[in-house]
Amino acid sequence: MTDGKAVIVVEGLSRRFGDVTAVNGLSLKIQEGEVFGLLGHNGAGKTTTIRLLTGVLSPHGGEARVLGLDPTRDGPALRGRTGVLTETPALDERLTARENLSYYADLYGVPRHEVPARVEGLLEEFELADRADEPVGRYSKGMRQRLALARALLPGPELLFLDEPTTGLDPVAAREVRELIVRLSGEEGRTVVLCTHNLVEAQRLCHRVGVLEHGRLVALGTPAELVRGLDRGLRVEVELSPGDEGAVGALRGLPGVLEVVEERPGLLGVKVASPRVVPEIAAAVVGAGGRLYRLQPQEPTLEDFYLALHGGKGGR
Numbered sequence: 001m002t003d004g005k006a007v008i009v010v011e012g013l014s015r016r017f018g019d020v021t022a023v024n025g026l027s028l029k030i031q032e033g034e035v036f037g038l039l040g041h042n043g044a045g046k047t048t049t050i051r052l053l054t055g056v057l058s059p060h061g062g063e064a065r066v067l068g069l070d071p072t073r074d075g076p077a078l079r080g081r082t083g084v085l086t087e088t089p090a091l092d093e094r095l096t097a098r099e100n101l102s103y104y105a106d107l108y109g110v111p112r113h114e115v116p117a118r119v120e121g122l123l124e125e126f127e128l129a130d131r132a133d134e135p136v137g138r139y140s141k142g143m144r145q146r147l148a149l150a151r152a153l154l155p156g157p158e159l160l161f162l163d164e165p166t167t168g169l170d171p172v173a174a175r176e177v178r179e180l181i182v183r184l185s186g187e188e189g190r191t192v193v194l195c196t197h198n199l200v201e202a203q204r205l206c207h208r209v210g211v212l213e214h215g216r217l218v219a220l221g222t223p224a225e226l227v228r229g230l231d232r233g234l235r236v237e238v239e240l241s242p243g244d245e246g247a248v249g250a251l252r253g254l255p256g257v258l259e260v261v262e263e264r265p266g267l268l269g270v271k272v273a274s275p276r277v278v279p280e281i282a283a284a285v286v287g288a289g290g291r292l293y294r295l296q297p298q299e300p301t302l303e304d305f306y307l308a309l310h311g312g313k314g315g316r
Helices: 046-053 075-079 097-108 112-125 141-152 171-186 199-205 223-228 245-252 275-287 302-309
Strands: 006-017 020-031 035-039 061-066 082-085 159-163 191-195 208-213 216-221 234-240 257-264 267-272 292-298
Touching: 006 046, 006 191, 020 046, 020 061, 020 191, 020 216, 035 046, 035 171, 035 199, 046 061, 046 159, 046 191, 075 082, 082 141, 097 112, 097 141, 112 141, 141 159, 141 171, 171 191, 171 199, 199 302, 208 223, 208 302, 216 223, 216 302, 223 302, 234 275, 245 257, 245 267, 245 275, 267 275, 275 292
Parallel strands: 035 191, 035 208, 082 159, 159 191
Antiparallel strands: 006 020, 006 061, 208 216, 234 267, 234 292, 257 267
């Protein structure tokens, strides 16, 4: 990620639908080459934000600059420099993959003499070349997702908006998409805005994340920064002989141990106040005559932060 050049600048952006405020005073900056994660439950305002940033919707308040352009006034020019993957991408199922890409290349304004090579290259990259001349209606969900990703890359975009890009993909294909996002950002300097419910993926890929709730930005920072803000101690998984009550009792009485939960026979979740207590856990189990099979500290994750932010409630 490069420093200093903001490709998205948002100040006080708002949008209402009747009595519902979908985006409420949103302000943020996204830097060139950054993978920025936009997180939040369904209805939090993520999709509306993307539509505002691409000029599909006009704001009721505030302003935005994307690639130096006003999305409301310069929407067509902006959309020619961005790629968008929606969660449920629209593809013409009657057309082949090659025909779909050629059609959208024309809509994107790709120079006609470049279209065949660009389409062929994307078909190869997303492993669709051998079925490029079949109607898309025969494709699996994963194949359609790969084709939609290829379509988003057609104009050679400087900025990509990706909504759940690995949905429906098998583990190998999902890994390839994650590697593609890293390459687009790290090697090619493109900016990616990633909307996802996959918090493990967000922690792995994103330089920074912003969490929306009821249209408001309620958290912003790197995954590491957000996780460090959790005041929850350190959790340690302890595996020992099932039914070893002596060792369990020793752990419950150990200074610095805040909680001991038996998650299943022989597996304990131990919450400690400090990493300094971890070696003492092993000593306490052995000292009580127990058999210690595994001792593994569990660092807090972005998912832990997200659930704590929402009062421990999941949901989408």
